[in-house]
Amino acid sequence: MFCSRPAFWLFMKSTIMKFGGTSVEGATAFQNAARIVPERQALHPVVIVSAMAGFTDALLNSVREALNGDASKAASTLDKHFDRHLRVIDALLDNEAAWMRNLIDQSRVEIAELLKTMAVDSGPGQSQRKCFADAVASFGERLSAAMLAAVLVENKLSSSAVDSRLCIITDEEFGCAAPLIDETFNRTTAHLQPLLESRCIPVLGGFIGSTLSGETTTLGRGGSDYTAAIIGAALAAEEIQIWTDVPGVLTADPRVAPKARTVPKLSFEEAAELAYFGAKVLHPKTLQPAVERNIPVRICNSRAQESGSTLVVAETEKSPQTVKAIAHKTAVTTVQVTSARMLGAYGFLRALFEVFDKHRTAVDVVTTSEVSVSLSLDDTSALPAIVAELEKLGSVNIEEKRAILCIVGEGLRSTPGIAARIFSTISDINVSLISQGASRINLTFAVEEARAREAVTRLHREFFETASQDEEAVKGLIAGIETVVHGV
Ligand code: ADP
Ligand code: ASP
Ligand code: MG
Numbered sequence: 001m002f003c004s005r006p007a008f009w010l011f012m013k014s015t016i017m018k019f020g021g022t023s024v025e026g027a028t029a030f031q032n033a034a035r036i037v038p039e040r041q042a043l044h045p046v047v048i049v050s051a052m053a054g055f056t057d058a059l060l061n062s063v064r065e066a067l068n069g070d071a072s073k074a075a076s077t078l079d080k081h082f083d084r085h086l087r088v089i090d091a092l093l094d095n096e097a098a099w100m101r102n103l104i105d106q107s108r109v110e111i112a113e114l115l116k117t118m119a120v121d122s123g124p125g126q127s128q129r130k131c132f133a134d135a136v137a138s139f140g141e142r143l144s145a146a147m148l149a150a151v152l153v154e155n156k157l158s159s160s161a162v163d164s165r166l167c168i169i170t171d172e173e174f175g176c177a178a179p180l181i182d183e184t185f186n187r188t189t190a191h192l193q194p195l196l197e198s199r200c201i202p203v204l205g206g207f208i209g210s211t212l213s214g215e216t217t218t219l220g221r222g223g224s225d226y227t228a229a230i231i232g233a234a235l236a237a238e239e240i241q242i243w244t245d246v247p248g249v250l251t252a253d254p255r256v257a258p259k260a261r262t263v264p265k266l267s268f269e270e271a272a273e274l275a276y277f278g279a280k281v282l283h284p285k286t287l288q289p290a291v292e293r294n295i296p297v298r299i300c301n302s303r304a305q306e307s308g309s310t311l312v313v314a315e316t317e318k319s320p321q322t323v324k325a326i327a328h329k330t331a332v333t334t335v336q337v338t339s340a341r342m343l344g345a346y347g348f349l350r351a352l353f354e355v356f357d358k359h360r361t362a363v364d365v366v367t368t369s370e371v372s373v374s375l376s377l378d379d380t381s382a383l384p385a386i387v388a389e390l391e392k393l394g395s396v397n398i399e400e401k402r403a404i405l406c407i408v409g410e411g412l413r414s415t416p417g418i419a420a421r422i423f424s425t426i427s428d429i430n431v432s433l434i435s436q437g438a439s440r441i442n443l444t445f446a447v448e449e450a451r452a453r454e455a456v457t458r459l460h461r462e463f464f465e466t467a468s469q470d471e472e473a474v475k476g477l478i479a480g481i482e483t484v485v486h487g488v
Helices: 006-011 027-039 055-067 071-076 079-092 097-119 126-154 181-197 224-234 268-276 287-293 348-358 383-390 418-425 449-464 467-487
Strands: 015-019 045-049 159-162 201-205 208-211 216-218 239-244 265-267 297-301 309-313 325-338 363-368 372-377 395-408 431-435 442-448
Touching: 015 027, 015 224, 027 045, 027 079, 027 126, 045 126, 045 224, 055 071, 055 079, 055 097, 055 126, 071 097, 079 097, 079 126, 097 126, 126 159, 126 201, 126 208, 126 216, 159 181, 181 201, 181 224, 201 224, 224 239, 224 287, 265 268, 268 287, 268 309, 268 325, 268 395, 325 383, 325 449, 348 363, 348 383, 363 431, 372 431, 383 395, 395 449, 418 442, 418 449, 442 449
Parallel strands: 015 045, 015 239, 045 201, 159 201, 239 297, 265 309
Antiparallel strands: 208 216, 297 309, 325 372, 325 395, 363 372, 395 442, 431 442
């Protein structure tokens, strides 16, 4: 697949640079991205871009409005977002302005048509709605990609917007589609290789793809990171860079722990656990393509490059305090199934998981005892049907409004005293569903959602905010800055 022009691929590996919504939220951010990219032109950049911050929410909201029956009201909710795009055009484009304005007008008309179809009485059925929603949502990334390419061209660079729906080919799971890897890799190389060879910077919208029959799909919310990783794997890139609004992966969610600081280096496994358990800075699926091709992932701050970054690679050393970061996610439901039939029986767990399989519901954390199984779920849309079937296996207890906390660090399991330190720090907070078995690098447990922030704050203070840890932080920061200076 990569052999058609071997010389090029041997000597000129590309670097994927993905800019998230806040990194293209307005004219200043677009200009900033358009400065960061050419600084790395020697790395043969392929740029992936998200919708302007807040635009995907607005597009999906307009779909909901339309389903209530008033298409023109639904369309008018988007006016202020098109105005934001127009302000970027006014501020940054000259020669490229006219066709970009036309593209915005055309997009307005196409979206209005889609919303009208959704609003009519005999409008689409449940499955078609998702298909329409993806078509509407796709405009966010499509417009961003066109605008960023236009800004680069306006800045005298050779750049071209590429419709990512020509590259990312997916199944038909609208709203959360999965890429068809061989097809995607073939088409990505076919579309991007000629551009890279002619030193043209391709700019693609993240998050979106299309089915084999050409219908627009999306990869799930926050999916632009995943697009960057898929494209990176297809091109066997040198590095996948995620440019965002924070200086890398931090020791905790900075909205909960304001003193959170950059973790300079993480292993793929550590980063995947953090992403999966709530560190929004990386979409949970991002690491999978990077791991398969062993491509380093770097998370950088588009607002302040020198403020630090995180490099994610196959293996890292243990950190001095073992714990590297704390992730948490809320709105989790736990399910406990208790049955004496479990004792010494086989086939029970298979029957139990078949229920979740049948209802296409992913299970996050699982713990078992002699007579019970506890598990946690994010998606509760099929819960009533699941419970009805689980009740045939045993008694079922549901706890809503839970949060999962995940403490991550290489060597966690083999370091004595860590668990004791964690649980004594939050000894007055009721903890359930503790899991340490499956992975050497994490300790995961559930608490009541109302106490999650407090638990994270306290654990962050305990593991990252004492005087000696501050010294470690300074060392880490210096290491982080060195990686940015030498690495990016
Ligand atoms: P983008 O729009 O660039 O994709 P996101 O909003 O998806 O950015 O992700 C960045 C946000 O992730 C940060 O602003 C921060 O609030 C949140 N976040 C949660 N946990 C972490 C963490 N451990 N480290 C860094 N950021 C985190
Ligand atoms: N724009 C999409 C979203 O808001 C994808 C992304 O930003 O990664 O979910
Ligand atoms: Mg994101």
